[in-house]
Amino acid sequence: MKKISLLQLRANHKGKVVEIQGGMGLQNRLLHMGVFKGKEITKLSHLGLRGPVVIKAGRTILALGHGMAAKIVVETE
Amino acid sequence: MIKKIYLIGNPNVGKSVVFSRLTGVEVISSNYPGTTVEITRGYLKLGGEKVEVVDLPGTYSLEPTSTAEEVAVSLLREYAKDEIVVINIIDATNLERNLFLTLQLIEEGFPLIICLNMCDDAVHRGVHIDVSKLEKILNVPVISTCAVTGLGIKLLIERIKEAVSRSRPKLSHQQRWIEIGKIVEEVQHLEHRHHTLRELLEDASVRPLSGLIIAATVIFTAFKIVRFLGELIINRITDPFFLNLYQPLLEKLIFHWQAKSFWFHLLIGDLINGKIDFKQSLGLLTTAPYIEFAMVLPYLLSFYFILGLLEDIGYLPRLAILLDNLLHRLGVHGYAIIPVLLGFGCNVPGILATRVLESKRERFIASVLISIGIPCVPLQAMIFGLLGKYGGFYVSGVYLVLFSLIVILGLILNHTLSGYSPEFLIEIPPYRFPPLLILIKKLYLRIRSFLIEAVPVVLLGVLFVNILFYFKWLNFITTIFTPLLQGLFGLPKEAIASLVIGFLRKDIAVGMLIPLGLSVRQLFIAVTLLAISFPCVATFVVLWKELGFRALIKATLIMIFVSILVGILLNFVILPK
Numbered sequence: 001m002k003k004i005s006l007l008q009l010r011a012n013h014k015g016k017v018v019e020i021q022g023g024m025g026l027q028n029r030l031l032h033m034g035v036f037k038g039k040e041i042t043k044l045s046h047l048g049l050r051g052p053v054v055i056k057a058g059r060t061i062l063a064l065g066h067g068m069a070a071k072i073v074v075e076t077e
Numbered sequence: 078m079i080k081k082i083y084l085i086g087n088p089n090v091g092k093s094v095v096f097s098r099l100t101g102v103e104v105i106s107s108n109y110p111g112t113t114v115e116i117t118r119g120y121l122k123l124g125g126e127k128v129e130v131v132d133l134p135g136t137y138s139l140e141p142t143s144t145a146e147e148v149a150v151s152l153l154r155e156y157a158k159d160e161i162v163v164i165n166i167i168d169a170t171n172l173e174r175n176l177f178l179t180l181q182l183i184e185e186g187f188p189l190i191i192c193l194n195m196c197d198d199a200v201h202r203g204v205h206i207d208v209s210k211l212e213k214i215l216n217v218p219v220i221s222t223c224a225v226t227g228l229g230i231k232l233l234i235e236r237i238k239e240a241v242s243r244s245r246p247k248l249s250h251q252q253r254w255i256e257i258g259k260i261v262e263e264v265q266h267l268e269h270r271h272h273t274l275r276e277l278l279e280d281a282s283v284r285p286l287s288g289l290i291i292a293a294t295v296i297f298t299a300f301k302i303v304r305f306l307g308e309l310i311i312n313r314i315t316d317p318f319f320l321n322l323y324q325p326l327l328e329k330l331i332f333h334w335q336a337k338s339f340w341f342h343l344l345i346g347d348l349i350n351g352k353i354d355f356k357q358s359l360g361l362l363t364t365a366p367y368i369e370f371a372m373v374l375p376y377l378l379s380f381y382f383i384l385g386l387l388e389d390i391g392y393l394p395r396l397a398i399l400l401d402n403l404l405h406r407l408g409v410h411g412y413a414i415i416p417v418l419l420g421f422g423c424n425v426p427g428i429l430a431t432r433v434l435e436s437k438r439e440r441f442i443a444s445v446l447i448s449i450g451i452p453c454v455p456l457q458a459m460i461f462g463l464l465g466k467y468g469g470f471y472v473s474g475v476y477l478v479l480f481s482l483i484v485i486l487g488l489i490l491n492h493t494l495s496g497y498s499p500e501f502l503i504e505i506p507p508y509r510f511p512p513l514l515i516l517i518k519k520l521y522l523r524i525r526s527f528l529i530e531a532v533p534v535v536l537l538g539v540l541f542v543n544i545l546f547y548f549k550w551l552n553f554i555t556t557i558f559t560p561l562l563q564g565l566f567g568l569p570k571e572a573i574a575s576l577v578i579g580f581l582r583k584d585i586a587v588g589m590l591i592p593l594g595l596s597v598r599q600l601f602i603a604v605t606l607l608a609i610s611f612p613c614v615a616t617f618v619v620l621w622k623e624l625g626f627r628a629l630i631k632a633t634l635i636m637i638f639v640s641i642l643v644g645i646l647l648n649f650v651i652l653p654k
Contacts, residue, residue: 011284025142028138028140028142029137029142029502030502031250031254032137032138032140032142032177032178033137033174033502033504034173034174034177034254036250036251036254037251038251039254044280044283044284045283045284045285045288046285047283047285047288047398047399047401047402048285048402049402050402050405051285051398051401051402052398052401052402052411052500052501054283054398054505058171058173058174059170059171059173059174059204060171060173060174060504061279061283061504061505061507062502062503062504062505063283063394063397063398063401063411063501063502063503063504063505064500064501064502065401065410065499065500065501065502066500067500068500068502
C-alpha cells in the first residue's frame with residue numbers, strides 16, 4: 001500500500017481516500033457529494049496536462065479541477 | 078394548515094419536472110446540474126386549498142457551499158416547520174449520495190415526504206430499491222415516481238398530508254455516511270450485468286482521445302443538422318408562404334394606394350422596382366414579419382431543438398470537462414460552455430445561465446465574452462442574410478473575427494482583473510434519452526418566450542426607424558458620426574442608422590444595410606461591427622440586472638473600445654483597399 005495524490009493515480013485504478021488537504025470548504029463540498037476519508041474511488045480519466053480529473057465515487061461520476069485533484073491523497077496497492 | 082410546499086433535492090434529480098407535474102407551471106429542465114437558477118413558484122390544489130409550491134435550486138446538503146445552495150437553504154427556513162411540507166426528491170439511480178441530504182432533513186425535523194424519482198431509469202440500470210423497507214427505516218413516506226411520464230405523481234399528491242417531522246439523533250458527517258452505507262446495503266439490490274452501450278459511451282466521452290473525437294463529431298453533426306433543419310423550414314414552409322401567398326395578397330391590397338403617403342411608408346415601406354422586397358422594404362407588414370418569421374424563427378426552432386436534445390441527453394457537462402483546460406486560460410472554468418452555448422440562441426438566457434459559475438469575476442468575464450463574441454440566432458441570420466450570397470469565405474471570416482476576439486479578450490481579462498477563478502467540481506450526469514414530448518415542450522417554452530419578447534421589439538424598432546427616416550431626423554446623428562464612420566471604418570455615413578438600430582435589435586439591420594448598396598468589404602466591416610458592438614437592449618438590461626451598474630459600465634467601455642479597435646484594424650490592416 002502506498003499513498004499518492006489523485007493526480008498520480010493511473011486511470012482505471014482504484015484508491016481509498018486517506019486525506020483531503022486544503023480548507024474545510026473543499027473538504028465539505030466533496031463530503032456532501034460523497035467523497036470523504038475512507039471512501040473508495042476509481043479514477044476514470046485525466047484530461048490533458050493541467051486538465052480536470054474524472055472519478056467515480058459510488059454511483060456518482062465527478063469531475064474536479066486539476067488543483068483540487070492534487071489535494072486528494074489516496075492509498076493504493 | 079400547510080402554508081408552503083418546498084421541493085428540495087440534489088442537483089439534477091428532476092425537481093423541475095416534478096414541479097411542473099405538481100403545479101402545471103411549465104419550466105425548462107435539462108440533464109445537467111444547475112438548470113434551475115431562479116426560484117420558481119406555482120400552486121397546487123390540496124383538499125380545496127391552494128398551496129404555494131416552491132422549486133428550490135439543487136443542493137447537496139443543508140450547509141451551503143455556493144450561492145444557489147444558500148438561497149435554497151435560507152428559503153427553507155422562512156416559515157415555521159409545522160407550517161410547511163418538504164418534498165425531498167431523490168434520484169433512484171444514485172440512492173447513496175442523495176440520502177445525505179435526506180438524513181439531514183430528517184434530523185433537522187422538517188416534515189418530510191420522499192419522492193424517489195427516475196424509477197424507470199433505475200430499473201434499466203439494474204438498480205432495485207425496496208421502497209417499503211426504505212420507508213420503514215427512514216420512518217417517512219416514500220413514493221416512487223417517474224416524473225417524466227407522470228407515473229406516481231398522483232400518489233405523491235395524495236400522501237403529502239402524511240408528511241410529519243420525525244426525530245432522529247443528529248449524526249456527524251462521517252457517522253451519517255456510515256449510516257447511509259447500512260441503509261443502502263439493506264434496501265438496494267444491484268443486478269449484476271455487463272456494460273451496456275450507453276455506459277460505454279458515457280465512459281468514452283470523458284476520456285481524452287475518444288472524448289475529443291466524440292466532441293468534434295457531436296459539434297459538427299449538431300451544426301449540420303441545425304442548418305439543414307433551418308433551411309428545410311425556410312424552403313418548404315416560410316418562404317413559400319411569404320412569397321407565393323402573402324406577397325401577391327399584399328400587392329393586390331396596396332395596388333391603388335399612394336406610395337408616398339406616411340402610412341404606406343410605415344406599413345409597407347419602399348417598393349423595390351415597383352414590388353415588395355421583404356428583405357429591404359422595411360415596413361411593419363413586410364420586412365418586420367419576414368425577418369422574424371422567415372429568417373430568424375426557422376433557425377431558432379432548429380437550434381433550440383438540437384440544443385435541447387444535447388441538454389437532455391446529458392452531453393454538455395462532458396463537453397465542459399474537455400474544454401476546461403482551454404477555458405481556464407480565458408478566466409472561466411469548463412462549465413462556462415453551458416452559458417456560451419445558450420448564448421448562441423439568445424444572449425439573454427446565456428448571461429442568466431452564468432449563475433452556474435461561482436465567482437463574480439468569472440461571471441463578469443463570461444458575460445462580456447458572450448455579449449461581444451457569441452452571435453445569437455437573429456444576429457447569425459443577419460450575418461448569413463447579408464454575406465451569404467458572397468460565399469462561405471466572408472461568413473466564416475466574421476466567425477473567425479468573433480472567435481479570435483473571445484480568445485484575446487479572455488486572455489487579457491484573465492490577466493488584468495483582480496481575483497482568481499475557482500476550479501470546478503461538477504457531477505457528470507448519466508446519459509438519458511428524453512421522450513420526444515418533453516423535448517417539444519421545452520422547444521415550445523423557448524420559442525414562446527422569444528415570440529413574446531422579440532416580436533414587439535422588432536415591430537417597435539421598424540416603426541421607430543421609419544418615423545426617423547420619414548421626418549429625416551436621423552440626419553443629425555449621421556452628421557456627428559460621419560468622421561468616425563468614413564474616416565476610421567470606411568463606411569458610408571448612412572450606415573450609422575443600422576448600427577444605432579442594432580442596439581434595439583440586430584436583425585432589423587439587415588433591412589437597413591441592403592438598400593445602401595455597400596461593397597462586400599464594407600458589408601463585412603459593418604456586419605462585424607454590428608456583431609461586436611453593443612448587444613441588443615434586452616441583453617443590456619440583463620447585464621445590468623445580473624452584474625450591477627458598475628460592471629455594466631465597465632463592460633460597455635470594453636465593448637466600445639473593442640469595436641472601434643476592430644473597425645480600424647479591419648479597415649486599414651486586414652482588409653486594406
